[in-house]
Amino acid sequence: MMNIISDAFGLVFTTDVMIAILLSSIYGLVVGSLPGLSATMATALLVPVTFYLSPIAAIATIISASAMAIFSGDIPGALLRIPGTPASAAYTDEAYAMTRKGQAELALGAGLWFSALGGIAGTLSLMLLAPPLAEIALQFSTYEYFWLAFLGLMCATLVARSSPVKAIVSMLLGLMISAVGMENAGGIPRFTFGLPDLLGGIEPIPALVGVFAVSELMRAMVSPEPPQLPRRKFGSILAGQLKLTKKYWWPMTRGNIVGIIIGVLPGAGADMAAWVSYAMSKRFSKEREKFGTGHVEGLVEAGASNNASLASGWVPALLFGVPGDTITAIAIGVLYMKGLNPGPTLFTEKASSMYALYIIFILANIIMIPLGIWMIRGASFVLRAPRAGIMPVILLCCAVGSFATGNSLFAILTVAAFGIMGYVMEANGYPVAAMVLGIVMGTMFEQSFVTSLIKSDGSLLPFFERPVSAVLAALAIGALAWPLLIWLWRRARPMPVRA
Amino acid sequence: MKLSDRVTGLFFCGLGGISAIAGSKLPPVPGQEIGPSVFPMVVGGAMALCGVMIAFGIGHKFEEEAEADLAAVGMSEPEPTRGPIYSLRLLVPPALLAFYVIAIDQLGFFLTAAAMVFVLSTMLGGRLRLSLPLALIAPIGLHLIFGKLLRVPLPAGLIPLPW
Structure with a gap:
């Protein structure tokens, strides 16, 4: 055991990993703070770079960039009333109201401090939850994996802030996209339209870059430039945070717990955690009238929650290859690429790598505090950068980055096509995150489904016979029926309650 | 690009139906009932069903509530107001990517990338003072990172960079 831990420290404390953490942290802070550039997009654009790094350095870049970006999204939210990432949207109004009251330091400091604490709480949950779950997961057969994947896909549609039917269609579209290519039970070309480029299937990374980055660029083409930030000096950022921690330790803990639970749920990520925790905080607060x-x-509470969910989102990703949110969906791709294939055996065979991952998480959340303070102080400088200076560089990164994933120009066309698709879907209320999870999980979903069916000779009964699979099946079907139940319940009560 | 639910619903209904039918025609694995056709048939069938539900407006209520929440924090989609020609600007980023694919082998990385950056920067309202230096620096910087450091084979074309 001690051996493994010292090995893990040896893996992390090398020059290349340290540089990777530092540079990707700065990158995450800057990209996250720019309105319209989300944490997921920051992570997706990093993937081509991770191709060329050692496995631990690659994972370190993903972890630190995403954690920093989620915090950094609070900065333009508090200063400009424009959330930098969707995960900050839930409490942007509140933070901006504090800035107008002259409490910008307190708002940003709370965002930073409780993000870091939340991230560490999430990491602890990952360390505590993953090993016992791995024990259970070792006994899983394809039936359990089928239901797990199904449950993950259904959760992704449940938490989408849109019509559940549209979310399901988006998810199905993702599954259909994953069906393209030769990777199927018969090994025959499927939906390739005779194009040799499609024989290997549609790569998830170019699709992600298209959906999250190019569609954002398209939106920038027709929307007005965000207002510039007036220069300002900040007082002490961390002053009073310890007092806040003592005063609000229970909301903070509740935020951590809710964030952890939402993160572990496949498909639901930081944005959802922030919305739920903010609503909970308002509901249970003794000073409810002060909210807003x-x-x-x-x-x-919400700041503690969204960063906690980020770490616990890795639990299903590492154990089952089922992403906890869109960021871990990208991370899974990187894990496979680096030979750290997700699964319960990861914790026995590659134990030192897992401990290295925990150490990186803790490190990232610790250096978030000094780097975050610099970022807040430098925000008026970064946020002055005009869109005409940033967007072209992002576009170029999309092209070169996706080309680098396979040295194929076809990948760039995939990026363009998915950009248009993402824009049209988002404009019509079809959540793209659900489609992305469909694309990422499609192959695993089909494999577990078809293998199970072959084993059972086409019968559906064995899908429900094993105890764990029966429980998972009940949960999955419950998730499918949930919107229907809400609808029926509202039918029964004619006056709907609006929060 | 706001389309009515009827249009998008029917589109997905058609797409699902076609996929299911096309999937069912895939050749089976010899001696094995379950093969590559099962998955597209199940997914396509479900998609067609959901498409019909969307066309009939089922679930629309949930969407309105989510939009109201987002509108409250000013994150809802601003409707383009300047008419259809202005909306064509939307297609500039994907078109520039297509341009990259077509031009890269002849023009080389530097010229193609500089042209892309210049066009997009100018169209986003950047002045010459910004877009010209950016078109010079951004390709060189990215070539340093991807071409030199990460050894991605970026074609040299007409203007090869000195490293």
């Missing part, structure tokens, strides 16, 4: 007028309590 610049009250820090909701910020504490």
Whole structure:
């Protein structure tokens, strides 16, 4: 055991990993703070670079960039009332109200401090939850994996802030996209339209870059430039945070727990955690009337929650290859690429790599505090960068980055096509995150489904016979029926309650 | 690009139906009932069903609530107001990517990338003072990272970079 831990420290504390953590942290902070550039997009654009790094350095870049970007999204939210990433949207109004009251330091400091604490809490949950779950997962057969994948896909549609039917269609479209190519039970070309480039299937990374980055560029083409930030000096950022921690330790803990639970749920990520925790904070607060007028309590709880969910999202990703959110969906691709194939055996065979991952998480959340303070102080400088200077560089990164994933120009066309698709879908209320999870999980979903069917000779009964699979099946079917139940319940009560 | 639910619903209904039918025609694995056709048939069938539901407006209520939440924090989609020609600007980023694919082998990385950056920067309202230096620096910087450091084979074309 000690051996493994010292091995893990040896893996992390090398020059290349340290440089990777530092550079990707700065990258994450800058990209996350720019309105319209989300944490997922920051991570997706990093993947081509991770191709060329050692496995631990590659994972370190993903972990630190995403954690920093989620925090950094709070900065333009508090200063400009424009959330930098969707995960900050839930409490942007509250933070901006604090800035107008002259409490910008307190709002940003709370975002930073409770993000870091939340990230560490999430990491602890990952360390505690993953090994016992791995024990259970060792006994899983294809039936359990089928239901797990199904449950993950259904959760992704449940948490989408849109019509559940549209979310399901998006998810199905993702599954259909994953069906393209030769990787199927018969090994025959499927939906390739005679194009040799499609024989290997549609690569998830170019699709992700298209959906998250190019569609954002397209949106920038027709939307007005965000307002510039007036220069300002900040006082002490961390002053008063310890007092807040003591005063609001229970909302903070509740935020951590909710964030962890939402993160572990396949498909639901940081944005959802922030919305739920902010709503909970308001519901259970003793000073509910202060919410919306610049009250820090909701910020504490939601800020703690979204960063906690980020770490616990790795639990299903590492154990089952089922992503906890769109960021871990990207991370899974990187894990496969680096020979760290997700699965319960990862914790026995590659134990030192897993401990290295925990150490990186803790490190990233610790250096978030000094780097975050610099970022807040430098925000008026970064946020002055005009869109005409940033977007062209992003476009070029999309082209070169996706080309680098396979040295194929076809990947760039995939990026362009998915950009258009993502834009049209988003404009019509079809959540793209659900489609992305469909694409990422499609192959695993089909494999577990078809293998199970072959084993059972086409009968559906064995899908429900094993105890664990029966429980998972019940959960999955419950998730499918949930929107229907809500609808029926509202039918029964004619006056709907609006939060 | 706001289309009615009827249009998108029927589109997905058609796409699902076609996929299911095309999937069912895939050749089976000899001696084995379950093969590559099962998955597209199940997914396509479900998609067609959901498409019909969307066309009939089922679930639309959930969407309105989510939009109201987002509108409250000013994150809802601003409707393009300047008419259809202005909306064509949307297609500039994907078109520039297509341009990259067509031009890269003849023009080489530097010229293609510089042209892309210049066009996009100018169209986003960047002045010459910004877009010209950016078109010079961004390709060189990215070539240093991807071409030199990560050894991605970027074609040299007409203007090879000195490293």
